[in-house]
Amino acid sequence: MTDGTTGGTGGTAGGAGSAEAARERAAKALAAARERTALLTSCVEDHELTAQHSPLMSPLVWDLAHVGNQEEQWLLRAVGGHEALRPEIDGLYDAFEHPRAERPSLPLLSPDEARRYAAEVRGRVMDLLDAASLDGSPLVDAAFAYGMVAQHEQQHDETMLITHQLRRGPAVLSAADPDPAPAHRGPAEVLVPGGPFVMGTSDEPWALDNERPAHVVEVAPFHLDTAPVTNAAFLAFMEDGGYHRPRWWRPEGFARLRSQGVRAPLFWRREGGQWLRRRFGRTEPVPPDEPVVHVSWYEADAYARWAGRRLPTEAEWEKAARHDPATGRSRRYPWGDEDPSEERANLGQRHLRPAPAGSYPAGRSPLGVGQLIGDVWEWTANDFLPYPGFSAFPYPEYSEVFFGSKYKVLRGGSFAVDPVACRGTFRNWDYPVRRQIFSGFRTARSARAERPVPGDGVPPGGPFGEGAV
The missing domain is CATH 3.90.1580.10 (paralog of FGE (formylglycine-generating enzyme))
Known part of the structure; x- marks a missing residue:
């Protein structure tokens, strides 16, 4: 059964027949992810990269090396059949082996080492992509593995952006605000x-x-x-005692907000x-x-x-x-x-x-x-x-x-x-x-x-x- 989609741009649904389109899409996706990773890890000093800004999150430097390690494992090793560049670090950057709270205590790569490692992996990956056959197995059809790696890095970029929101200190990121929306006249x-x-x-x-x-x-x-x-709508809930009235809450949720003193959205x-x-x-x-x-x-x-x-x-x-x-x-x-x-x-x-x-x-x-x-x-x-x-x-x-x-x-x-x-x-x-x-x-x-x-x-x-x- 198909889902009835009929195409789209950039070599997405319906575009798998063109290996060159898939190759171009993969190259662009990988480059965009790395550009964003660089932005999120270059806007703070090295001591901010190695610090843990919340026990809920990894140090930024862990994410930086982790995306490189995953890229090496899936693209250079699994797809390209290359020998491991740094097999001794695989365990350090295994998300299942080490919970986030304990990652700062690991012998992680320094920021400079992590950047060099990720860059070396990326250079070899681009050489592999240039010459790769993008059909023959589910892992490489339509450049799937390359797309998976690009998505993985972008997901970690979002995670790193969350870490930036959690960190204390002056603003280091900036972006234009969205345009004001016209007054909504349609149905709610x-x-x-x-x-x-x-x-x-x-x-x-x-x-x-x-x-x-x-x-x-x-x-x-x-x-x-x-x-x-x-x-505004959520504030009406708050002003009506929403955080204080257990009738609206699942028992486990209300118990948690009472124990943690939650009375408003985070931040x-x-x-x-x-x-x-x-x-x-x-x-x-x-x-x-x-x-x-x-x-x-x-x-x-x-x-x-x-x-x-x-x-x-x-x-x-x-x-x-x-x-x-x-x-x-x-x-x-x-x-x-x-x-x-x-x-x-x-x-x-x-x-x-x-x-x-x-x-x-x-x-x-x-x-x-x-x-x-x-x-x-x-x-x-x-x-x-x-x-x-x-x-x-x-x-x-x-x-x-x-x-x-x-x-x-x-x-x-x-x-x-x-x-x-x-x-x-x-x-x-x-x-x-x-x-x-x-x-x-x-x-x-x-x-x-x-x-x-x-x-x-x-x-x-x-x-x-x-x-x-």
Whole structure:
């Protein structure tokens, strides 16, 4: 079964027939990832690279050498058949062997050594790519292994950006702010019709194993927010005592927030009668019209319950993001099959914040749901589980070992995600307590349920905050 996609640019779905197109796409993806890695590791002094800014995260220098080591193992050794350059460091940079909290105590490569190692690996990889045959096995067809490595590095770039958000000290990163969004005049929610749709993919060349295979899912009709929940809407929950009322919370979530004294999204604080937030070394008033970010699954779930709604299921989220009611087919993205562009989504660290709710009208789905791709990762209701017919590839440690009830699924990507690692089928997962990630959410309700009215916990104006209609 295919997922009905028809192509796209840059050698993506439907473009696997051209080895040269795949080679060019791989080279560009690898170069873009390394350019971003260089930016994130050159903007601070070496002592900042070797420091651990939070026990939740690795030292930046670990990530720098880790991406080089993974590239060597998969491309030079597994694909190219080359002998190991630095076999003695494999264990140091094995994410399963060493938890993040203990990595600073390891005999890691110094920043200069890590840069030289990663550069040597990359030089050899580009020579290999220039001469490689890009067909003959699943690992190299359509340059899959090269795409996997580029996605892996971009995922670590997002992780390093999280570390920059956690570090204390003056700002070292800068980027233009998103354009202001025009006042939203559309509905706060839309009805997504019920019926079957094709979830997942079987023909997106660089899709990872947990996105596969394509399969038909029946979804009941439901209503979905047309934008992620904003800071203003979340603040209404807070001002109504949302963090103090256990009726909205899962017992384990409420126990955790009480034990840790959580009373607001991470990086927020109240000062002088207003809420402020810290963002990459800068302190600023919380912008009311931006999607709320740095909230856990428990916080998202509690808000949804307070609002008389719920988190969407993963299948509901993907149907809203990919299903075209006019044709009945599943598209690569909400807007169609074309790759992301600056007019459609906030991706790639182009900005260092989510764009205001209602931004990117060109990126909306056929039903008018916006910002499904980029801005904030969106928590869904589901545990991270395999699709029917799942097969681990190329190694079980990418997805299979994480399947189960410990992790919740996030969809859609964030402003920190590169387009190469973001698709309508892309699945992310994390512990439901995580808040340092660039996570937000939107809410849903079943079509059978009556719409709650303000006064029952629903903020006026729905997810856009006061004034949206």
